Amino acid sequence: MASDSDSTVNKIFQYKLVLLGESSVGKSSLVLRFVKGQFLDFQESTIGAAFLTQTVCLNDTTVKFEIWDTAGQERYHSLAPMYYRGAQAAIVVFDITNSESFDKAKAWVSELQRQGSPNIVIALAGNKCDLANKRSVATATAQAYADENGCLFMETSAKSNLNVTELFVAIAKKLPKTQAPKQQVHSTLSLQATVPDEQEEGKGCKC
Ligand SMILES: Nc1nc2c(ncn2[C@@H]2O[C@H](COP(=O)(O)OP(=O)(O)O)[C@@H](O)[C@H]2O)c(=O)[nH]1
Ligand SMILES: [Mg+2]
Numbered sequence: 001m002a003s004d005s006d007s008t009v010n011k012i013f014q015y016k017l018v019l020l021g022e023s024s025v026g027k028s029s030l031v032l033r034f035v036k037g038q039f040l041d042f043q044e045s046t047i048g049a050a051f052l053t054q055t056v057c058l059n060d061t062t063v064k065f066e067i068w069d070t071a072g073q074e075r076y077h078s079l080a081p082m083y084y085r086g087a088q089a090a091i092v093v094f095d096i097t098n099s100e101s102f103d104k105a106k107a108w109v110s111e112l113q114r115q116g117s118p119n120i121v122i123a124l125a126g127n128k129c130d131l132a133n134k135r136s137v138a139t140a141t142a143q144a145y146a147d148e149n150g151c152l153f154m155e156t157s158a159k160s161n162l163n164v165t166e167l168f169v170a171i172a173k174k175l176p177k178t179q180a181p182k183q184q185v186h187s188t189l190s191l192q193a194t195v196p197d198e199q200e201e202g203k204g205c206k207c
């Protein structure tokens with residue numbers, strides 16, 4: 001009989017993750033890269049928020065992310081608490097070529113620390129690191145800020161697919177696995193979730 005420790009049994013944990021950060025830093029592009037493996041040079045700006053899901057497989061657990069990709073414009077700021085409320089994880093994105101976007105990211109981290117879930121896992125992503133020749137935020141500066149504030153930190157590029165899956169996997173590993181597993185399935189079964197039409201489901205597990 002299969003037991004919890006049986007290697008054929010896979011526990012699924014589900015978490016709400018929100019992306020925050022100034023407009024145009026690449027939030028939607030990071031999600032598109034992670035969920036669909038695509039990149040668009042002319043990514044349409046997000047209106048309100050978009051919802052997508054994707055799963056990652058760790059050794060003996062599967063982590064399903066319910067991803068809320070928010071619009072970065074200031075006029076939508078008052079809506080943000082709706083999306084980060086109850087989120088167990090957040091990715092706060094800035095653009096390494098834009099130091100104002102780093103200031104804005106710091107403001108989001110403070111807001112999450114004050115008003116987000118008590119044990120929220122926050123990851124700071126310095127995106128567009130393919131544009132290193134236009135860099136205006138030093139890696140060491142962002143890393144030091146992340147360390148001081150207990151955040152994960154990675155430099156990413158949605159364009160050249162650098163550290164995108166790695167970022168989500170690092171978050172998946174850091175999230176507490178204490179909630180009741182959503183369900184247990186044998187690993188030979190395909191992990192097909194049913195989602196309403198307007199939601200986007202990532203194709204396949206990012207294993
Ligand atoms: N060079 C480069 N451009 C990027 C990257 N990520 C996003 N972009 C571009 O930056 C612009 C804004 O991206 P978008 O994902 O809409 O940003 P959002 O407003 O934060 O969701 C788009 O033109 C993207 O193609 C990246 O990693 N490198
Ligand atoms: Mg967007």
